[in-house]
Amino acid sequence: MIRKKHLAIVPLLLLTGCIFVSAANAADTPSCDRECLKGFVTKYLDAMITHKPESVPVASTFKYTEDCKELKLGEGEWKIITGLTEYRRDVLDVKEGVAVSFNVVTEKENNKALYTIRLKVVDKKITELETQAVHNKEEAMLLDFANLKTISKTMAFVPEKQQLLSREELIKAGRTYAEGLKVGSFVKVDSPMAPDAYRFENGQLMAGPGCTFFKGCDVMKTQTIPRLAG
Numbered sequence: 001m002i003r004k005k006h007l008a009i010v011p012l013l014l015l016t017g018c019i020f021v022s023a024a025n026a027a028d029t030p031s032c033d034r035e036c037l038k039g040f041v042t043k044y045l046d047a048m049i050t051h052k053p054e055s056v057p058v059a060s061t062f063k064y065t066e067d068c069k070e071l072k073l074g075e076g077e078w079k080i081i082t083g084l085t086e087y088r089r090d091v092l093d094v095k096e097g098v099a100v101s102f103n104v105v106t107e108k109e110n111n112k113a114l115y116t117i118r119l120k121v122v123d124k125k126i127t128e129l130e131t132q133a134v135h136n137k138e139e140a141m142l143l144d145f146a147n148l149k150t151i152s153k154t155m156a157f158v159p160e161k162q163q164l165l166s167r168e169e170l171i172k173a174g175r176t177y178a179e180g181l182k183v184g185s186f187v188k189v190d191s192p193m194a195p196d197a198y199r200f201e202n203g204q205l206m207a208g209p210g211c212t213f214f215k216g217c218d219v220m221k222t223q224t225i226p227r228l229a230g
Contacts, residue, residue, distance in 0.1 A: 088102070191221060
């Protein structure tokens with residue numbers, strides 16, 4: 001799970017290729033296609049806002065965490081969520097039976113949270129559920145809900161079949177992001193970033209065209225970045 005202070009909305013290429021690859025073995029023939037996985041996300045979110053944890057189809061081995069703490073369904077964000085906003089972005093991995101969803105939800109007392117879930121589906125039941133709720137800058141360091149109203153057209157873009165990389169190529173490309181952070185340079189690892197590649201952290205533009213956060217951040221691949229040895 002991504003640490004709260006560094007929860008990032010990164011290019012879809014990197015996200016699907018690297019961050020959320022399940023450790024469990026996938027079946028040769030996935031039992032849940034993209035629409036199925038998306039439906040599980042919807043079913044889970046609907047159960048939250050109606051406060052009906054019993055309506056979530058879970059396996060006998062089901063495990064649920066929020067901010068790395070193991071909880072029972074109905075606890076944590078379930079107790080304070082009041083609704084959903086238009087911001088929802090799903091990342092679906094049919095081969096692994098994994099769905100990730102970034103959402104902005106409303107809470108009691110007119111508060112909001114950036115709520116991220118990762119669920120794994122086996123035999124049409126949820127076996128794993130990781131969640132993370134970020135409420136304010138004290139938790140996130142950077143947070144701007146004004147830029148988290150609707151997902152961008154870039155993140156919702158569906159490539160043509162001939163534009164798609166193989167799964168192996170995509171994972172390899174995605175891993176260069178973490179490798180670049182480790183050595184402190186995306187250039188040294190030759191991360192395949194487009195000239196207009198960009199990075200948002202919790203709604204704050206941190207790299208790419210239009211970035212003014214620090215000098216040189218307008219070009220993501222060549223920007224100065226710290227070395228993160230871990």
